[in-house]
Amino acid sequence: MDSNRPSYDPAFVEPKWHARWAERRTNEPDLDAAPRPYYNLMMFPYPSAEGLHVGNLFAFTGADAYGRFKRMQGLNVFEPIGFDAFGIHSENFALKLGLHPAELIPRNIANFTRQLTSMGGMFAWEHALSTTDPRYYKWTQWIFLQLFKRGLAYRKKGAVNWCPTDKTVLANEQVIAGACERCGSMVETRVLEQWYFRITDYAGRLLDNLDDPTRMDWSATTVQAQKNWIGRSDGAEVVFRVVGHDNTQIPVYTTRPDTLFGATFLVIAPEHPLAAVLTTVATRASVERYVADAAAKDLVTRRVGDREKSGVFTGSFAINPATGKPIPVWIADYVLMEYGTGAIMAVPGHDERDFAFATRFELPILRVVANEGEHAASPLEHAVVDVGHGRMVNSASFDDMPAADAKVAVTAWLERDGHGKGSVQYRLYDWCISRQRYWGPPIPIIYCDDCGAVPVPEEQLPVILPPVEDFRPDDSGVSPLARHADWYHVPCPKCGKPARRETDVSDTFLDSAWYFLRYPSTEFDDRAFDPERTRRWLPVDNYIGGNEHAVLHLLYARFVTMVLHDAGLLSFEEPFRRFRAHGLIIKEGTKMSKSKGNVVNPDEYVARWGADTLRTYLMFLGPYQDGGDFRDAGISGPRRFLDRIWELVTDALHPDCRDAEILQDVLVKWHQTKKKVAAEMDLLHYNTAIAALMELVNALREQNCVEYGVVRELVQMVAPFAPHFAEECWERLGQQGSIFDSAWPEFDEALTVTDEITVVIQVNGKVRGNVNVSRRTDEATIRELALEEAGVQRHLAGKTITKFVYVPGRLVNFVVAS
RNA sequence: GCUCGGGUGGCGGAAUGGCAUACGCAGGGGACUUAAAAUCCCUGGGGACGAAAGUCCCGUGCGGGUUCGAGUCCCGCCCCGAGCACCA
Numbered sequence: 001m002d003s004n005r006p007s008y009d010p011a012f013v014e015p016k017w018h019a020r021w022a023e024r025r026t027n028e029p030d031l032d033a034a035p036r037p038y039y040n041l042m043m044f045p046y047p048s049a050e051g052l053h054v055g056n057l058f059a060f061t062g063a064d065a066y067g068r069f070k071r072m073q074g075l076n077v078f079e080p081i082g083f084d085a086f087g088i089h090s091e092n093f094a095l096k097l098g099l100h101p102a103e104l105i106p107r108n109i110a111n112f113t114r115q116l117t118s119m120g121g122m123f124a125w126e127h128a129l130s131t132t133d134p135r136y137y138k139w140t141q142w143i144f145l146q147l148f149k150r151g152l153a154y155r156k157k158g159a160v161n162w163c164p165t166d167k168t169v170l171a172n173e174q175v176i177a178g179a180c181e182r183c184g185s186m187v188e189t190r191v192l193e194q195w196y197f198r199i200t201d202y203a204g205r206l207l208d209n210l211d212d213p214t215r216m217d218w219s220a221t222t223v224q225a226q227k228n229w230i231g232r233s234d235g236a237e238v239v240f241r242v243v244g245h246d247n248t249q250i251p252v253y254t255t256r257p258d259t260l261f262g263a264t265f266l267v268i269a270p271e272h273p274l275a276a277v278l279t280t281v282a283t284r285a286s287v288e289r290y291v292a293d294a295a296a297k298d299l300v301t302r303r304v305g306d307r308e309k310s311g312v313f314t315g316s317f318a319i320n321p322a323t324g325k326p327i328p329v330w331i332a333d334y335v336l337m338e339y340g341t342g343a344i345m346a347v348p349g350h351d352e353r354d355f356a357f358a359t360r361f362e363l364p365i366l367r368v369v370a371n372e373g374e375h376a377a378s379p380l381e382h383a384v385v386d387v388g389h390g391r392m393v394n395s396a397s398f399d400d401m402p403a404a405d406a407k408v409a410v411t412a413w414l415e416r417d418g419h420g421k422g423s424v425q426y427r428l429y430d431w432c433i434s435r436q437r438y439w440g441p442p443i444p445i446i447y448c449d450d451c452g453a454v455p456v457p458e459e460q461l462p463v464i465l466p467p468v469e470d471f472r473p474d475d476s477g478v479s480p481l482a483r484h485a486d487w488y489h490v491p492c493p494k495c496g497k498p499a500r501r502e503t504d505v506s507d508t509f510l511d512s513a514w515y516f517l518r519y520p521s522t523e524f525d526d527r528a529f530d531p532e533r534t535r536r537w538l539p540v541d542n543y544i545g546g547n548e549h550a551v552l553h554l555l556y557a558r559f560v561t562m563v564l565h566d567a568g569l570l571s572f573e574e575p576f577r578r579f580r581a582h583g584l585i586i587k588e589g590t591k592m593s594k595s596k597g598n599v600v601n602p603d604e605y606v607a608r609w610g611a612d613t614l615r616t617y618l619m620f621l622g623p624y625q626d627g628g629d630f631r632d633a634g635i636s637g638p639r640r641f642l643d644r645i646w647e648l649v650t651d652a653l654h655p656d657c658r659d660a661e662i663l664q665d666v667l668v669k670w671h672q673t674k675k676k677v678a679a680e681m682d683l684l685h686y687n688t689a690i691a692a693l694m695e696l697v698n699a700l701r702e703q704n705c706v707e708y709g710v711v712r713e714l715v716q717m718v719a720p721f722a723p724h725f726a727e728e729c730w731e732r733l734g735q736q737g738s739i740f741d742s743a744w745p746e747f748d749e750a751l752t753v754t755d756e757i758t759v760v761i762q763v764n765g766k767v768r769g770n771v772n773v774s775r776r777t778d779e780a781t782i783r784e785l786a787l788e789e790a791g792v793q794r795h796l797a798g799k800t801i802t803k804f805v806y807v808p809g810r811l812v813n814f815v816v817a818s
Numbered sequence: 819g820c821u822c823g824g825g826u827g828g829c830g831g832a833a834u835g836g837c838a839u840a841c842g843c844a845g846g847g848g849a850c851u852u853a854a855a856a857u858c859c860c861u862g863g864g865g866a867c868g869a870a871a872g873u874c875c876c877g878u879g880c881g882g883g884u885u886c887g888a889g890u891c892c893c894g895c896c897c898c899g900a901g902c903a904c905c906a
Binding site for chain 2 (some may be wrong): 218221222225227228229231233235253254255256267304309310326332333335338339340343344345346347351352353354356425426427521547548550551584589617620622625626628629630631633634635636637638640641643687688690691692693694695698732758760762764765766767770791794802803804805807809810814815
């Protein structure tokens with residue numbers, strides 16, 4: 001490099017453009033008048049004390065590159081950012097440091113803001129938000145009230161998951177294999193009065209919309225995760241009459257009504273309300289002992305699958321409506337009260353769990369479906385669950401019917417004879433939103449002895465979280481706010497008598513279930529979201545985030561949006577038109593974790609290589625939707641790539657490079673690159689887009705081409721990845737304004753193909769040569785040319801050609817017999 | 819156990835059923851330099867034969883199959899990762 005050429009120095013370029021962007025408000029679209037609004041959203045971060053890690057940066061860079069690309073395609077892109085700053089994480093960390101979260105969080109947010117600025121995100125900072133801001137959580141509380149108004153928020157006493165370390169209730173979603181999702185402690189069960197949202201009322205719609213392409217275009221893996229979570233199953237409710245109790249019936253839920261004739265006993269959950277009714281004098285003592293034991297166990301232990309079956313006989317019998325025969329009713333904790341009707345018909349011949357139970361307690365096992373070639377009376381060593389092609393046996397008039405048909409036929413018979421009906425069940429549970437903690441929005445409810453649970457009037461919102469020093473949680477099962485009588489004693493809004501505030505705060509997932517509605521309307525304090533702004537910007541056009549939120553955040557956000565839609569407050573019921581899950585970054589082949597000490601701090605890399613190099617590297621190291629392996633050794637490649645473009649820009653400034661002649665090869669490569677990059681950007685295939693740009697750079701260097709127009713468009717195409725760098729190159733090229741207000745390069749389809757093509761010649765599918773011909777050459781000519789190739793002749797010698805395959809523009813294949 | 823991903827050089831990874839290993843990293847050789855870094859050029863799956871040019875064989879986790887042709891499609895396995903897990 002000539003000594004008088006200025007070299008690329010990110011330490012100079014990057015701060016320069018941060019200042020320019022801020023000063024010129026480059027990243028602030030006109031929210032009231034943008035003609036082609038495009039809402040580009042990424043999952044907002046939790047501002048941890050450690051700062052942004054490289055995984056966050058990977059996620060944000062990919063989302064940002066997409067937003068910048070869309071903007072260069074002429075859309076008015078709104079790319080907001082904010083902070084999900086309430087919650088147990090922040091509170092626990094504050095406790096550890098002996099700080100108040102209200103002190104800690106602003107500090108963390110300042111650090112995140114610095115880092116997010118340095119990475120060069122196209123963020124509309126004027127609309128940044130924090131969920132901890134009373135101007136924000138006022139509306140989080142308002143959302144709670146909207147649900148309350150519609151009867152979708154209710155209070156229930158029930159067994160809940162209790163984390164002994166975090167000292168709070170956890171949603172089932174937050175319990176992973178019996179342990180707290182956040183701290184890993186084994187979860188216990190407690191009985192507490194909690195607030196729930198009736199998300200189960202929406203299970204069907206939440207499921208059905210997933211398959212509606214007019215509403216949702218989501219990553220397939222995320223859709224699948226939501227489907228599994230909602231867990232629809234189709235079956236039937238069957239009613240069993242109890243012998244000797246004329247008014248007592250036991251409804252059970254089954255997905256296999258076809259096996260009704262094989263139901264040899266019933267099992268009800270220990271908490272089932274009929275447990276006491278069905279118990280006889282002889283069995284009372286043993287039943288009471290069993291039920292008490294079950295109650296002492298926590299919910300999680302009861303859900304561990306392969307425990308040995310336990311249970312107790314009630315002493316009662318029920319009539320199987322199909323056979324008319326009495327079958328015993330048992331109590332066992334493998335039946336869950338929360339699912340279905342809390343009672344099952346046990347079919348040990350065709351269900352592994354029922355089989356294990358029947359074996360343990362010597363209950364009869366009967367086969368009612370036989371697979372092809374299998375005798376119904378074959379030894380009963382295990383349950384036959386898969387009966388896809390089986391036929392009915394031991395089932396009276398249904399005998400010999402294919403099992404799949406019997407499911408429908410038995411359900412129809414049940415309905416006709418009044419023994420039951422077809423029924424759909426969902427695995428989804430209602431959403432418990434109460435948290436016995438401090439660092440969250442207080443639930444806006446006041447308890448009055450006369451009026452009950454009274455919502456705080458909307459004009460009194462927000463219910464400010466008081467700045468108490470003593471916010472440490474304890475084992476009492478009530479929130480720290482309950483220790484602050486001066487705060488919670490208030491008059492009842494209805495009758496004015498002394499009343500008490502709810503002292504629990506709401507789940508962090510409620511904060512994040514509506515933040516995307518707030519971004520376009522952050523300056524309004526008299527409404528959660530402005531109708532006109534919302535109409536212009538929502539639903540979100542593109543949402544990018546981690547699949548770890550596939551079933552929590554994304555489902556809750558959909559639910560809240562659907563409720564607001566039903567309340568007439570939103571015109572759409574699905575908030576995210578397109579969602580793409582990004583992958584995860586690992587370090588040198590292993591997971592990053594604090595304990596391994598291999599968490600990559602992006603600051604060091606930004607300082608050493610520049611944010612643009614780091615961004616380009618992150619987008620290059622693997623497919624965005626899969627993630628990749630961050631290796632220190634690899635980053636020099638992308639830096640070299642940018643250095644070479646810088647040099648091409650320097651050379652292109654020479655007056656001779658304007659409208660210089662472009663070699664045919666370069667011209668074609670240029671247009672092919674433009675075509676490929678645009679297509680790959682849209683699919684988020686950033687690694688291959690960058691590879692294509694690298695190929696163009698290599699071609700330009702090999703052919704010694706620095707034609708101004710080609711270099712200018714190269715700079716435009718690298719801009720989504722290296723925005724500061726591209727702006728600087730743009731300016732050096734003498735271009736006016738921000739490169740992000742320039743139009744994405746167009747390509748000419750006719751110039752993406754060459755006239756001369758290479759046709760591969762195969763003999764029996766093996767490559768034996770090739771010929772260069774004009775694209776217009778006909779098949780016969782190509783065949784003649786192919787036969788002249790030395791390598792082809794060698795392999796054809798003494799053989800007979802039995803077939804000739806011609807794939808236009810690609811290859812020919814001679815099939816020979818020896 | 820169930821569901822969804824995935825298995826390709828030394829490494830990260832490319833490949834609408836059509837030249838496997840694009841692009842990048844690391845490596846080897848060379849140029850420049852007092853030297854090093856940086857930069858630039860060449861090379862780059864394994865094996866056999868050959869002085870070389872080259873020729874041939876084998877190669878995308880394993881075993882079958884479909885096809886003129888399979889990393890790609892089908893069947894049966896193995897392994898890794900993620901999620902769910904007594905959901906009747």
